[in-house]
Amino acid sequence: MQRGTFKWMKSVNKTMILNKIRLSGSISRADIAKETGITPPTVSSIVKELMDENLVKESHLGQSTGGRKPTLLQLKEDGYYVIGVDAGSKTIKGVVSDLVGNIYSRTEVEVYSNITKEEFLKSLSMVVEQLLTGYKQHMDKILGIGVAMHGVIDVETGTSLHSVNSGLINVPIKQTIEKIFDLPVMVENNSRAMTLGEYWFTNDNAYNCFTVINIGRGVGSGLIVDNKLVHGAQGVTGEIGHVSISLDGERCSCGNIGCFETFVTGDAIVRRAKRCIANASENLTAEEVYRLAKRGKREYIQILEETGKLIGIGIVNFIHTVNPDKIVLSGGVMKSKEFLLPSIQKTIHERVLTDKLRLETIIEVSKLGDDITVLGAAALLLNELFY
Amino acid sequence: MQRGTFKWMKSVNKTMILNKIRLSGSISRADIAKETGITPPTVSSIVKELMDENLVKESHLGQSTGGRKPTLLQLKEDGYYVIGVDAGSKTIKGVVSDLVGNIYSRTEVEVYSNITKEEFLKSLSMVVEQLLTGYKQHMDKILGIGVAMHGVIDVETGTSLHSVNSGLINVPIKQTIEKIFDLPVMVENNSRAMTLGEYWFTNDNAYNCFTVINIGRGVGSGLIVDNKLVHGAQGVTGEIGHVSISLDGERCSCGNIGCFETFVTGDAIVRRAKRCIANASENLTAEEVYRLAKRGKREYIQILEETGKLIGIGIVNFIHTVNPDKIVLSGGVMKSKEFLLPSIQKTIHERVLTDKLRLETIIEVSKLGDDITVLGAAALLLNELFY
DNA sequence: AAAACTTAGTTAATTAAATTAATAAAGATA
DNA sequence: TATCTTTATTAATTTAATTAACTAAGTTTT
Numbered sequence: 001m002q003r004g005t006f007k008w009m010k011s012v013n014k015t016m017i018l019n020k021i022r023l024s025g026s027i028s029r030a031d032i033a034k035e036t037g038i039t040p041p042t043v044s045s046i047v048k049e050l051m052d053e054n055l056v057k058e059s060h061l062g063q064s065t066g067g068r069k070p071t072l073l074q075l076k077e078d079g080y081y082v083i084g085v086d087a088g089s090k091t092i093k094g095v096v097s098d099l100v101g102n103i104y105s106r107t108e109v110e111v112y113s114n115i116t117k118e119e120f121l122k123s124l125s126m127v128v129e130q131l132l133t134g135y136k137q138h139m140d141k142i143l144g145i146g147v148a149m150h151g152v153i154d155v156e157t158g159t160s161l162h163s164v165n166s167g168l169i170n171v172p173i174k175q176t177i178e179k180i181f182d183l184p185v186m187v188e189n190n191s192r193a194m195t196l197g198e199y200w201f202t203n204d205n206a207y208n209c210f211t212v213i214n215i216g217r218g219v220g221s222g223l224i225v226d227n228k229l230v231h232g233a234q235g236v237t238g239e240i241g242h243v244s245i246s247l248d249g250e251r252c253s254c255g256n257i258g259c260f261e262t263f264v265t266g267d268a269i270v271r272r273a274k275r276c277i278a279n280a281s282e283n284l285t286a287e288e289v290y291r292l293a294k295r296g297k298r299e300y301i302q303i304l305e306e307t308g309k310l311i312g313i314g315i316v317n318f319i320h321t322v323n324p325d326k327i328v329l330s331g332g333v334m335k336s337k338e339f340l341l342p343s344i345q346k347t348i349h350e351r352v353l354t355d356k357l358r359l360e361t362i363i364e365v366s367k368l369g370d371d372i373t374v375l376g377a378a379a380l381l382l383n384e385l386f387y
Numbered sequence: 388m389q390r391g392t393f394k395w396m397k398s399v400n401k402t403m404i405l406n407k408i409r410l411s412g413s414i415s416r417a418d419i420a421k422e423t424g425i426t427p428p429t430v431s432s433i434v435k436e437l438m439d440e441n442l443v444k445e446s447h448l449g450q451s452t453g454g455r456k457p458t459l460l461q462l463k464e465d466g467y468y469v470i471g472v473d474a475g476s477k478t479i480k481g482v483v484s485d486l487v488g489n490i491y492s493r494t495e496v497e498v499y500s501n502i503t504k505e506e507f508l509k510s511l512s513m514v515v516e517q518l519l520t521g522y523k524q525h526m527d528k529i530l531g532i533g534v535a536m537h538g539v540i541d542v543e544t545g546t547s548l549h550s551v552n553s554g555l556i557n558v559p560i561k562q563t564i565e566k567i568f569d570l571p572v573m574v575e576n577n578s579r580a581m582t583l584g585e586y587w588f589t590n591d592n593a594y595n596c597f598t599v600i601n602i603g604r605g606v607g608s609g610l611i612v613d614n615k616l617v618h619g620a621q622g623v624t625g626e627i628g629h630v631s632i633s634l635d636g637e638r639c640s641c642g643n644i645g646c647f648e649t650f651v652t653g654d655a656i657v658r659r660a661k662r663c664i665a666n667a668s669e670n671l672t673a674e675e676v677y678r679l680a681k682r683g684k685r686e687y688i689q690i691l692e693e694t695g696k697l698i699g700i701g702i703v704n705f706i707h708t709v710n711p712d713k714i715v716l717s718g719g720v721m722k723s724k725e726f727l728l729p730s731i732q733k734t735i736h737e738r739v740l741t742d743k744l745r746l747e748t749i750i751e752v753s754k755l756g757d758d759i760t761v762l763g764a765a766a767l768l769l770n771e772l773f774y
Numbered sequence: 775a776a777a778a779c780t781t782a783g784t785t786a787a788t789t790a791a792a793t794t795a796a797t798a799a800a801g802a803t804a
Numbered sequence: 805t806a807t808c809t810t811t812a813t814t815a816a817t818t819t820a821a822t823t824a825a826c827t828a829a830g831t832t833t834t
Contacts, residue, residue, distance in 0.1 A: 002424045003399055003400075004396055004397075004399045004403060004425060004792085005396075005793090005819095006396075006791085006793085006818085006820060007820095008396075009391055009392075009393075009395075009396045009792095009819090009820075009821080010819085010821090012391045013391040013820090013821085016390065016391060028782070029782075029783065030781070030782050030783070037390075038391060038821090039821070039822060039823085040782085040784085041783090041784070041785080041821080041822075041823090042820080042822080044784065045784095045821095064780090064781075064829085064830055064831070065780085065781070065831095066779085066780045066781060066830080066831055066832080067779085067781025067782065067828095067829075067830055067831070068780080068781050068782045068783075068828060068829040068830050068831095069781090069782080069829070069830065070782060070783090071782080071783080152741065162741075207620075208620070221708075225612060225617060226613075228613075230596075230612060230709075231710075232709060232710025232711065233594075233595070233596050233710050233711060233712035233713075233747065234710055234743045234747060234748075235710070236707070236710045236740065236743075237708070237710040238708065239707040239708070239710075239740055240707065240708055242740055243630075243704040243707050243708060244700055244703065244738075245631055245633075245634065245645075246632075246633055246634045247632065247633045247636075247700075249634075254740055256738050258632075313631055316631065316643075317630040317704070317708075318708065320623070320626040320627065320629045320630050321608075321625065321626070321627055321630060321704075321705065321708050321709070322619060322624055322708070322709070323618075323619025323620050323621055323622070323623045323624040323626075324619065324620060325620035326620075351642075351643050353623065353626055353641055354539065354549075354621070354623060356539075356621045356623075357621055360620065360621055361620065361621075391821085392821070392822090393789085393790045393791060393792095393822085394790085394791095396790090396791075397790080397791065397792090400791090400792085415811075415812090416811075416812065417810070417811050417812075425792090426793060426794085427813085428793075428794090428812090428813070428814080429791080429792055429793080430812095431812065431813065432813095451800085451802070451809090451811095452802095452809085452810070453801080453803080453808085453809050453810065454800075454801060454802070454808085454809035454811065455799060455800040455801055455809080455810050455811040455812075456801065456810090456811080457810080457811060458811080458812080
């Protein structure tokens with residue numbers, strides 16, 4: 001929207017109020033006015049609009065503090081729904097979610113490697129189609145479709161420029177899906193979508209500089225500054241899997257040596273285990289390393305602790321570069337968190353530059369678990385609504 | 388300013404117009420309206436205000452394109468002055484500059500190691516005092532004082548929390564200097580100030596994600612996203628000198644092993660030269676390495692090229708984490724740019740993830756040279772004026 | 775229990791500042 | 805000279821916030 005116009009000013013105020021309501025759970029008009037600095041009549045009139053738009057509802061009366069009881073306002077969680085799709089390299093998963101991340105239905109289809117553009121888009125639209133079946137009567141309540149996909153995305157056009165895993169190039173996701181379903185579509189890189197998901201659905205937005213680091217088959221991260229995802233110049237921020245933490249070592253799939261990825265992904269853990277443990281199985285998997293560690297096998301525990309240390313080094317690098325308030329860890333590898341987290345924490349404590357960083361940087365494992373990506377995709381739409 | 392008010396809306400438009408004038412050199416009201424989307428009457432009335440405030444002037448008439456000639460507007464560069472101070476660990480340098488970075492006068496005082504808070508503040512105010520002597524009659528034309536200082540700064544209170552080099556802790560710079568001179572004071576970390584300086588005075592602001600990397604006695608960086616310096620949670624962003632690029636190696640002053648700093652600072656270059664070159668002088672300095680390389684000494688050239696490669700690795704790490712449009716290199720070490728830059732470029736080309744990154748990430752050496760820090764300090768005030 | 779005070783929220787009048795429409799200024803073109 | 809273009813300003817209008825007054829619904833004091 002054109003900045004500096006009346007409409008824009010109003011939308012800024014509306015957004016402020018809507019967010020205040022969302023983040024406080026329930027709040028009176030008077031308190032909104034106090035906390036946002038917007039005057040009471042303006043609050044009243046905008047709240048009226050928000051109620052007309054089905055975004056906000058009056059819930060109950062609050063406690064009096066010496067005068068008239070406040071009418072508390074709440075977000076009308078199920079006033080609208082969004083569709084979130086996680087387009088992975090093995091499966092495409094989709095959900096219908098409401099404004100606060102409650103999931104109402106799920107679908108999933110498998111995709112095969114060497115899939116073509118057309119097949120991929122067909123599978124994607126199949127997932128959306130299935131999710132929408134229950135909502136044909138209420139299409140006006142569907143805000144839109146968010147798609148999270150690995151690789152480099154052009155967010156403006158909603159095109160997947162290229163993804164290493166599935167080998168797809170220049171897939172016009174937004175254009176295609178918008179045409180089929182006549183709904184707004186937003187496409188984002190999966191790490192960034194995850195970051196948004198965690199930020200929206202588990203966060204009190206108190207953190208101005210927020211990060212998710214995803215450690216699975218690769219390592220990626222997303223960064224939110226001032227409530228906005230940082231995209232960088234070519235939309236490749238957060239490729240911290242290809243930050244080099246060693247001058248020697250294995251060659252990475254990207255061609256370089258010493259990439260963070262070559263030390264901490266599931267495959268890397270397996271490789272290291274095989275190298276260090278004499279009687280390791282030929283078909284060892286990362287899941288099995290975890291299982292064996294849980295059974296108390298010392299060598300496997302040690303492998304995971306070592307992995308934790310390496311993850312810690314990568315995180316410290318990130319902290320020293322960006323200094324986020326909070327770092328959330330997610331991804332398959334983090335399922336071994338009971339073994340990883342202590343050594344991650346220890347490494348960070350040892351290596352971080354200042355006491356303040358040590359004490360104040362929050363490190364957590366994602367609370368959304370496997371749903372982080374689909375919910376992140378859904379959050380893409382909410383981000384438009386609320387900001 | 389409170390968001391969503393009339394005043395705020397106006398100030399946003401005013402800022403947009405002022406910047407449009409600054410960045411285009413000279414432009415007509417009509418073109419401002421076209422390019423900003425603000426309506427002509429609004430442009431006219433705001434321009435009138437800007438002229439009253441001595442920030443903008445009418446220059447000459449432009450070419451007609453089939454109608455009335457446009458009256459071109461320009462920034463009134465010398466309408467205001469700012470003071471920029473570079474509080475280093477060896478000297479405190481200060482300048483008086485105008486709105487576009489022209490320097491009108493300079494001062495410099497030495498500071499001794501083990502300086503006390505009081506002595507430091509006295510030296511600092513001495514520098515400012517000397518700079519102000521010529522301007523006593525026109526104090527209203529001085530916008531304020533910017534101070535760039537190494538170490539961790541609390542930007543809100545303008546306090547130097549702690550600086551490793553000079554050992555100072557909790558120095559209330561803003562509070563003290565504002566009291567003495569009755570002028571607005573802004574304090575910022577030196578790397579970030581440098582970034583702002585380069586951004587303001589050499590940049591067309593076309594870059595949305597802009598970085599300066601400073602390689603001198605330490606390594607620091609600053610990052611501008613959406614025209615704003617990124618500060619991070621504890622104000623320690625950009626400490627890329629303490630990003631670990633090796634799992635083994637020398638111990639850094641920070642206690643860790645493998646820090647980027649231990650490979651690429653002046654001291655690191657000297658250490659590596661001594662280690663690799665049999666007949667190296669006992670008192671070798673980084674300057675001398677450069678001199679010897681310029682004289683064609685193969686071994687010293689190789690040392691610098693190796694340094695370039697290591698700098699390249701650090702830069703690639705930064706690119707993969709943040710993906711800036713443009714990286715400007717500054718600092719003492721970059722005086723050897725003729726030897727460093729080619730191998731930096733080569734390393735980046737080899738190691739960067741995608742073709743787009745390779746082709747589109749701009750790497751340059753600072754055009755402001757040694758003035759980058761004082762001008763950056765000055766830019767702190769302009770940043771307030773223009774945004 | 776009535777009066778006085780508090781807090782919440784709305785209504786009406788006012789104001790800031792952008793927008794629209796009309797017009798003037800100054801030149802180009804036919 | 806008449807007409808058309810582009811630039812810029814003026815006057816009238818509109819948007820949406822602000823201020824002030826007021827109603828609603830309590831609590832506290834007397």
